[in-house]
Amino acid sequence: MGMTGTGGGPAPTAGRNRPGWLVGGITIVSFVVLLWVIEAFDAVSGHRLDSNGIRPLETDGLAGILFAPLLHSNWEHLMANTVPALVLGFLVTLAGLSRFVFATAIIWLVGGLGTWLIGNVGAQCPYIGVRCETNHIGASGLIFGWLTFLIVFGFFTRKVWQIVVGVVVLFFYGSVLLGVLPGTLGVSWQGHLCGALAGVLAAYLLSGPERRTRAVGKGAPAPPYLTR
Incomplete structure (x- = not known):
């Protein structure tokens, strides 16, 4: 059932009047709230998740690709990821909500698959001579992907404001990228590395419209279009 306004046309909906930054903010806050709800359930269930x-x-560890970014080892782990997730996730939404969704999906799946492939490389085990089996959880791989996406996306699109965002993010969070290197026991540098690489891949793929427009502007033949 539809609604009409006083002039006989469709009445404007609240969703149409919401600015993109507000929708993006609600989206990323909702995601972080979900992480806290999951951790609360995990805590009362003895961290079985x-x-x-x-x-x-x-x-059977492949299924973890879908669940790992939602799980954290303890409250301290989650709190360490909360602010970067809010800030970086929100900034990614400014590139457009659809791009945020696709970028997140690429980082989530490709970064997770990469972690599944190399997650045991260089793993440090507490027991000498025992084969090390690791279990990677946490949203940090996703956060690293958002970080690298923001840093390089503007250079792919050549849009000034996106370049500025990338430079600012690099200035404030660039040192975090050291987390892709082996070092701290118990920290998944493999997940950080794969998430970061997936973020670059997402930025390249999702900047396709701008790159094609530049190519056409430089005289390259336009891609074929199908009509019906």
Whole structure:
């Protein structure tokens, strides 16, 4: 059933009047709230959910690709990820909500698959001579993907404001990229690295319209279009 305004036309809906930044803000806040709700449930259930992370090169560990970014080992782990997720996730939404969704999906899946493939590389085990089996959880891989997406996206699109965002993000969060290097015991540098690489891939793929427009402007033949 539709509604009409006083002039006989369709009445404007609230959703149409919401600015993009507000929709993006609501989206990323809702995601972070979900992380806190999941961690609360995990805490009262004795952290049983944490075993559903990415277990590298194990067939049943593949399912962890879907669940790992939603799980955290404890409240401190989640709190460390909360502010970067809010800030970087919100900035990605400014590129457009559809691009945010696709970028997140690419980072989530490609970064997760990469972690599944190399997650045991260089793993440090507390017991000498025992094969190390790791379980990767946490939203940090997603955060690293958002970070690299923001840093390089503007250079692919050549839009000034997106370049400025990338430079600012690099200035404030660039040192975080050291987390892609092996070092701290118990920290998934493999997940950070794969998430960061997936973020670059997402930026390249999702900047396609701008790159094609530049190519046409430089005299390259326009891509074929199908009509019906």
